[in-house]
Amino acid sequence: MAACGLLIAVVGCGEDEGVAKGATVTAYVVEPLCVEAERELERQRGRAGELRVEAVCLASPRSSKKLDLAAIGSNARQATEDSTAVAYIEPADPKASRFSDPILETASIASISSSSGSKAMAQVLRAIAAADSGSLRESVSESLE
Numbered sequence: 571m572a573a574c575g576l577l578i579a580v581v582g583c584g585e586d587e588g589v590a591k592g593a594t595v596t597a598y599v600v601e602p603l604c605v606e607a608e609r610e611l612e613r614q615r616g617r618a619g620e621l622r623v624e625a626v627c628l629a630s631p632r633s634s635k636k637l638d639l640a641a642i643g644s645n646a647r648q649a650t651e652d653s654t655a656v657a658y659i660e661p662a663d664p665k666a667s668r669f670s671d672p673i674l675e676t677a678s679i680a681s682i683s684s685s686s687g688s689k690a691m692a693q694v695l696r697a698i699a700a701a702d703s704g705s706l707r708e709s710v711s712e713s714l715e
Contacts, residue, residue: 589706594622597694598649599687600660601630606687607659610695618698625691626652631666642666646673655679656710657694659687680711 589595595618599607604627611625628648631641649655650673658674660666662683674681680697684690693714701709 589621589701591620592622594624594654595656595698595706596624596626596649596652596654597657597659597691598626598628598645598652598655599691600628600645600658603659603661603684603687603690604628607691608687610688610691614692614695618695619701621698623695623698630661637663637665639669642669643673646670649674649679650677656698656707657682657714659684659690659694661685678705678707678711680707680714682714 597607597611604625608625608627611623614623616622616624626648628645629641631638631645633641645660646658646669649658655677657680658670659682660670662685664683667681667683671681680694682690682693694710697710697713698706700713
């Protein structure tokens with residue numbers, strides 16, 4: 571009960587409570603996009619409007635040029651288990667997205683497939699800054715559709 575109270579203060583537990591000013595939210599970024607995404611985040615001083623934004627880098631789901639479905643699932647589930655997660659940035663790869671998107675959709679986490687970590691992070695930051703007072707995850711997700 572106390573944990574949910576804390577979660578409501580941070581990201582609203584998916585409800586329409588909104589996010590407290592100054593709270594920290596997270597964007598998950600799959601390699602090889604992480605370095606560019608982190609640079610963009612630094613350029614924006616780690617902020618989007620009233621919120622702090624952090625990037626969590628995830629391992630590439632490719633090994634020897636083959637997709638590792640277990641790694642894709644693990645990466646996506648890691649994001650869904652984080653109550654502060656609002657976005658998931660991955661390399662443009664329809665085969666990988668086919669497996670990660672359904673997992674992310676269950677938690678209303680926006681998924682961005684891109685060839686540029688910098689551009690994708692800039693999109694996420696704009697979506698966070700423009701979010702309405704309802705559920706941040708849902709607002710970001712709708713904005714990035």
